[in-house]
Ligand SMILES: Nc1ncnc2c1ncn2[C@@H]1O[C@H](COP(=O)(O)OP(=O)(O)OP(=O)(O)O)[C@@H](O)[C@H]1O
């Protein structure tokens with residue numbers, strides 16, 4: 020069973036096609052990054068997957084059930100794009116109310132709520148009303164709300180918007196912890212660095228159409244750039260590297276940028292260099308930054 | 322049950338918006354003014370016609386009916402105010418997103434809200450009717466007849482308006498919804514009088530138009546029946562009074578109104594289920 024599955028999912032708002040025939044599968048335990056320019060259809064997709072918006076056509080399944088089915092929603096967490104709640108509630112009351120919607124017993128709520136506030140960096144704020152929360156604090160509280168029920172699938176729509184650098188790092192850390200715990204995460208984000216750091220797979224949507232899906236390596240076209248730093252890189256050695264890929268650039272005679280076909284070649288390259296007398300200091304694989312890719316896909320193919 | 326949780330939250334929300342306090346305060350103010358007026362009026366009547374005379378009781382009841390009429394009107398206003406943006410407000414502020422994505426069905430949200438609003442409205446009307454009865458009892462040893470049924474019918478009248486407003490709030494913003502609902506109520510109000518005058522002047526088409534509109538919005542009809550029941554029999558025989566009713570909608574109309582509320586509530590559920598959030 021897929022954690023998330025979309026089959027020809029489509030949404031039209033009048034003449035606007037917000038999402039066009041989206042086919043997508045997300046495995047259980049996977050952190051899936053969903054990228055796209057403003058208005059590309061990311062939020063609309065998430066809303067359809069959660070049953071907030073009715074698709075114009077197609078089907079969606081989350082944990083094998085229709086979006087909105089309470090049996091599935093019991094295991095789902097969601098942080099909306101513009102998270103807000105009644106300003107008169109205190110942080111603790113807010114979480115308590117949402118925990119009760121999950122039918123969480125009082126005793127568990129008493130334990131879980133302080134624990135979550137701590138986890139999102141809001142310990143000590145439980146008695147403060149939401150009206151007094153800053154945007155970033157509210158965002159953190161929304162994140163705590165999304166984790167209340169020990170979800171199996173979490174949808175985060177731009178979780179780091181409004182967060183300070185520290186908060187961003189904490190969110191990244193939380194997502195990693197979720198992945199380690201086997202939780203599926205569907206992450207809408209514009210922070211490409213963040214996506215690179217935490218996502219197993221990435222999908223890129225452009226004007227409602229899913230134009231790319233895959234791991235970061237796959238998106239980079241299967242090639243891998245390797246920076247080689249070694250003493251004694253003779254022209255013969257450099258030329259010899261060609262069997263594993265293409266030499267993109269050479270700087271002096273101690274630095275070479277090689278585009279390798281696959282990651283598995285790295286140990287062979289290392290031992291070959293050493294056997295042939297080079298003194299290897301570093302062999303650093305560097306992926307093509309996601310940003311380049313994103314710009315190329317979203318802009319270049321227009 | 323999630324329904325009760327939603328109902329509780331709806332009530333809590335009204336309290337936080339100070340609606341409950343304002344309602345209680347205005348209610349007390351109203352009762353104070355009523356008590357004063359009733360006392361002065363009854364003093365005059367008793368001096369003029371004797372404390373337990375038919376005239377005194379008739380006048381006392383007439384004045385009590387006037388008070389009940391005002392309570393009914395306040396109830397209708399409160400019904401609109403508490404419900405006018407109950408769904409649209411949560412939709413436009415986005416607070417609905419984290420609620421709807423919890424393990425509950427959308428109908429539970431609508432029904433829960435409806436129950437919370439119904440509880441508020443009922444408490445308000447009960448509180449005022451009980452207060453009014455206490456005042457008339459203390460001053461004139463008189464309680465309007467059938468006050469219990471009357472109060473129940475007044476609550477039903479407010480419920481019609483509240484449920485319509487809940488229905489409207491699935492799509493309309495607060496202001497538009499308020500205007501629509503109050504206009505519908507105004508229509509029903511006018512239709513009630515049309516029906517009554519039509520009956521007096523034996524104008525069949527006026528009666529028919531009145532009946533049709535009353536069926537579309539059976540709010541005022543419930544007040545008419547309440548007023549009819551809460552008059553002493555001799556006043557009823559005498560005919561029309563400005564705050565009472567010469568003729569009354571039948572018990573069948575009450576059953577119809579119950580069903581009407583259920584149908585409107587079902588329609589609200591249906592609209593809310595279909596809408597994108
Ligand atoms: N309720 C709506 N009514 C009409 N059009 C809408 C509605 N919601 C979204 N759209 C349109 O659908 C398209 C996709 O919007 P969506 O919110 O999914 O984009 P997004 O990828 O989340 O963008 P962002 O990065 O800015 O959050 C946009 O063209 C938007 O104008």
Ligand SMILES: [Mg+2]
Nearest residue numbers: 061062063100
């Ligand atoms: Mg968005």
